[in-house]
Amino acid sequence: MSNDSVQKRASLVSNAVEQVLESGARAVIVTVIDAGSEGLPIGAKLLIQDSGETVGTLGSVDADDIAAFHAQEFLRSRGEVRTVTIREFAPDSPFADTKILFERIEAEPRLVIAGAGHVGASLARFAAIAGFRVTLIDDRADFVDRNRFSSFGEESIELVNADDWQEAMRHAVDNGKAVSVAIVTRGHKQDEECLRAVLNSKPDYVGMIGSKRRTNIVLDKLREERVDENELKKVRAPIGLDIGAVSPEEVALAILAEIIAERHGGTGTPLSSWRRA
DSSP states (O other): OOOOHHHHHHHHHHHHHHHHHHHHEEEEEEEEOOOOTTTTTTOOOOETTSSEEEEEEEEEEHHHHHHHHHHHHHHTOOEEEEEGGGGGGTTSTTTOEEEEEEEEEEEOOOEEEEOOOOHHHHHHHHHTTTTTTTEEEESSSGGGGGGOOTTTTTGGGGEESSSSHHHHHHHHHOOOOOOEEEOOOOOOHHHHHHHHHHHHGSSEEEEEOOOHHOOOOOOHHHHHOOOHHHHHHOOOOSOOOOOOSOOOOHHHHHHHHHHHHHHHTTSSSSSTTHHHH
């Protein structure tokens, strides 16, 4: 493969990366960084989306197939970068001594919060610090006043005054890709409107605050409306991990901990539990 060909294919991969980020999907870029004895072109790139679709090539169909198969395992591992020799995957491959680099491509995580009371406001601040792109929505203009969020880092929080909860939530969640939703409004009527609006988008995470009784009222109402039961079962209600939270800030921390655990496949159990066992 000529250098011009490698560059053209790399340009195609770059364009595909932009599309992945815009759509909120996930992908892996595999790059040849050491050609090995078979001479795969250094710099050749292959992009593998989580759907299995590929763009580009490493210079060989066999090498592409090996990389594409193990890219899905890499995505599941939650790793960001990994350098391997193809021998680790396929010892008998003619490209066994070729070294390749795996890089995760993923849109920045988004968190849509319905309700800007004490819990919602604290959750927005914590999530912004943790690297989430945050949208905070409320139907009370003074609760989403920029003056409430003027400290360092809080300027990145998008504030939305909702005339209509369902319209605001649908717009904020969009296609649901790389999106977590925390419903922490002041009443089950608002909770119901927000939950109804977002379930069809299938966000990565949906949680709703409230007691078992309050959350069951909302879920049962949506069941009566024949909302997909599988989607209702995914709703984390009551929201958050059990850390004994009392204050609004502690509740917000418990919610963010569950969202992060869901995103990275964590269990929420103490890391030291093995020692005590």
